[in-house]
Amino acid sequence: MHKRFPLLLLLAGALILYCRRPAQAQEIRANVSVVAAQVQGVDKKIFTTLQNSIREFLNNRHWANDAFTPAERIECNFLLNVTGTVGSDTYKASLTIQATRPVYNASYVTSLMNIQDNSVVFRYVEFQQLEFSDTRIVGNDPLSSNLTAILAYYVNIILGLDYDSFSPRGGDPYFKKALNIVNNAPDGKEISGWKAFEGNRNRYWLQDNLLNAKFLQFHDVMYQYHRQGLDVMYDDVAKGRATVLNCLNMLYSIHQDIPNSMLMQVFFAAKGEELQKLFAKAMPQERSRAAELLSQMDVPNAQRYQQMK
Template identity: 80%
Template sequence: MPNRFFYTVLLTGALVLSFCRPVHAQEIRANVTVVANQVQGVDKKIFVTLQTALKEFLNNRHWANDAFTPAERIECNFLLNVTGTTGSDTYKASLTIQATRPVFNSSYVTSLLNLQDNNIVFRYAEFQPLEFSDNRVVGNDPLASNLTAIMAYYVDIILGLDYDSFSPRGGDLYFKKALNIVNNAPDGKDITGWKAFEGNRNRYWLQDNLLNAKFMPFHDVMYQYHRMGLDVMYDDVNKGRAAIMNCLNLMYAIHQDVPNTMLVQAFFTAKSDELLKLFSKAMPQEKSRAAELLSQMDIPNAQKYQQMK
């Protein structure tokens, strides 16, 4: 059995911990939206078909070794915004990825990932099968394979973050699967986002940070923030908040060692609003310390944090 706690929904709607799982259920419940308002001269039915195909691709595959009950599936959203064409059946787009995790003994869900990837280019003809294999990521057509490789990569990132939030270093297997996709990614003139030299905020750098020894404390943060922080707040708010404050100290140590990293930015993009609410009701000294740390680590939201003092 995996070293991971799982949630089941009671008939009352409350969430409780469960330690056993039946087999034969997928791991994620993905909502997929494809919009193509900016695309001209293309039959829009193609994008309706693509949306259905992507939803089936994500929801009907087994991505993990463990079996998830329907109540345990990870809720996630994929918004593919097609912005133009680059050739016959070839499109450029951005992809917004969001994933959440339930909090124990609560109807509240916390954000695990909230990220936008602007480096999407792919080939798709209506009713074209969407195929992906861990052993042959590139496929026969790099542009056609790029879309499914990107989707599979983010599923692995989501699974890794979710497993990390339930057990120490629980997500390593899935971060390594994401690395495998990066190492064997489709390559082509218009394909970007998979290589280190193409920028410091892309798919390469996210998985690099997640597997880099310099960022090992981040995995402790993911576990402590969720299992020792949020999950205990129903019983003891102060104890849960203290654990999350310790997580901020760990994140600050990462920030000091390696400033302005994609991983730290991604964490606060997912958690900034939640942290603001968590510490808005803290004792003045704790609130002031949280505001100080957050303002230095999450500069885009610094002004909001300063208002907590």
């Protein structure tokens, strides 16, 4: 039994004797939207069909070995904004992915991921089946396979972050699956986002950071922030907030060694607003320290954090 599950069962309010068994329910509960307002000269029904296909692909496939009950499925949103065509049945798009995790004994959910990928190019013919295999990621057509590879990549990142939040280093198997997708990703002149030299904010760098020993402490942060911080606040707000502040100190040590990393950017995109609210009612010394750290680590939002002081 994975350490993820006892807490989730409590979160669901169910006293269930849980043992490891063949998977009974899928791991992801994804809300999927495909919008194509900017696309001209294409029958818009195609995008409705694509939306349904992506929803089935994400929600009906087993992504993990552990069994998830319906109440344990990870809530997430996938918004595919198709912005144009680049050839016959071939489209360019951006993909926005959001995922959340419940907080113990609360109706509140905390954001695990809120990211936008602007390098999505894919081929899709209406009613074609979306296929993906960990052992043959590129498939028969790189452009058709690129969409499913991207979706599978982000599912594994979501699973990894979720597992990290429930047990120390729990997400490693899924980050390694994401690495496998990156290493074997579809290739082509229109395809981008999978290679280090294509920029410092793409799929390559996110999985690199998550598996890089230099970011080892980040995984401790994910566990302590959620399991020892947010999850204890029902019983002891001050103790939980103190743990979160310690997590900020740990993140700052990473920031000092590796400033402006993609992983830190992704973390604060998900957590920035939450952290501001969390420390708004803290004691002045805690609030000031949090504002100081956040302003240095999340520079684009520094003004927002300075208002906390």
